[in-house]
Amino acid sequence: MSALRNPSGHHAMARNNAPLSEDQLERLRERARFVRLETIRLISIAKVGHYTSVFSCAEIFAALYYDVMQIRKGEPAWPDRDRFLMGKGHAAVGLFPILADLGFFDPSWLDTYTRLGSPLGDHPDMTKVPGIDFSSGSIGHALSNGIGMLLGARFQKRDFNAFVLLGDGEMQEGQVWEAALCASSHGLSNLIAIVDRNGYQLDGKVDDIITIEPLDEKWRAFGWEVHVVNGHDIHALTTLLREVKADKIRTKPCCIIAQTLKGKGIDYMETEPGWHLGYLGAEDEAAARETILNTVIAQ
């Protein structure tokens, strides 16, 4: 492995409270496209992977890492950074390219994805990958991990937010609800959960397997402020994330239910739940790349 890039020390992007400009929106759309294209490239190394789980949250990744989160390029361990945790760790293949792009590790690492001894596997490992704030893979832990980070920050008088991306199938894990009760009881208003409500899990439709609706009412009943947004509408999504992050009056933790499509951007993946784990051959890969490059995802 080559050495890490030298950190620049600058914030990843300019931040202000002005409305998102068309240039900013185009940049975020381009970054979401980058996530999808890199996901296809990396999975072509492993020859199996979670395309669709990434495609449903590509806009969420882009909004957080290229606009909303307080981070510094090249400084993955900056103590005051906002934290990002993934309950749905199987979407890490879409996050690794962002972390490399932010200078957290050498982009050549990406070429080793899933190969013997690589730091990069299907699920993220914080001990191996700079920029991964917590390891993941066993669904249901991440919200609790985020709570601990904020309790640690509170005692040590640090001020950062924890954004926790949860799968909608993950709502079936009991520990999520233990954590939901805990976060509201302890008034962790800087905890922001984002549920990627793409509707599918490994065995089929979430609500055919174990229904989780009414999801917004559940989170409210557990003491959270709840928002529902189209998770592919980069303007609405980023604006909402900015607002909930800037809200210093809120005393509750905040849950954003992002309505998404599993496999968003590739039509046959959007309609076929069997794509939870899959592999595009070389020919389909080229076609998928072409589709992504020529599609503007507006919502």
Add this chain to the structure above:
Amino acid sequence: MNQLISKDSWQYREANRRAPSLPTLSTALIELAEAGHPVMAGTADLKYSNGLVAFAQRYPERFTQFGISEQNMVSAAAGMATTGAIPYVATFASFLALLCCEQIRMDAAYCKLPVRLIGHHTGISLGFYGTSHHATEDIAIMRSIANLAVVSTADGPALAAALKATVDYPLPIYFRIHRGHDPVVYENGVDFELGKAVVHGIGKDVTIIAAGYPVYGAKKAMEELNAAGHSVGLIDMHSIKPFDEEAIIEASARSKIILTVEEHNILGGLGGAVAEVLAEKGRGARLVRHGIRDEYSLIAPPTHLYRHYRLDADGIRSVVLEAI
């Protein structure tokens, strides 16, 4: 004290504090905090049972009450540790090691975080509360988890020494401690070094290897047997992992019999760990394992159970004599 109040209740313990390990937990953590260590603590609705109430009163900003959500507590402790804090989370060993096994493995051990897991009321010490509250599998489970150290101290002074000696240890530790009525083995304190056993003597006939609460009874049995003309030794194997293999190999060369004594299933626990060492590197001694023989404990007050399972001094003495 009302005669109707059970000796296992927290009210009884509050009123009858001796020098047990559970108040020691709070006292040691307060001392560590006072010395400038970024320690935090949490429990799952058991702050009176484990004595953390004292720490919570002294340092409310460092204490988290998780309620009855042990798995959430362990995962949150791992999150705390990523911020530079050293979290000590405590609950009954049965819930910590069995219910939270996967959180311990994934969030503390695999992530190499300095989480301190305090499993209290180990073994059969919760007596008639029954099997749900007994922990006779925890050593076997915890010691199979990579990156995780496992410590089983004999009494309060040993626990205090262990907590202080390991405060800067960079990896997670599972502390297996008793219920707070522990008789004191080390009245004048004891030095603690992770991975280094306390050797009370090597016997020509038998060397007992014990950990945790049975060390007291084993020491008493050793003294009585030696006074009666036998040659019996004792190793307090407080570090189950890392393990003091040298002490075991040495004893196996000088003793006819190695007798392991544990308040745990003889499968996979201290006896299992000693058997592994002797099978590969032993120098002659025969091994006898004594503990819970792959069964669930009867219901009874704790002292009755220790007598029944021969884990008190009289019982251990009789097991030694049978082995000889």
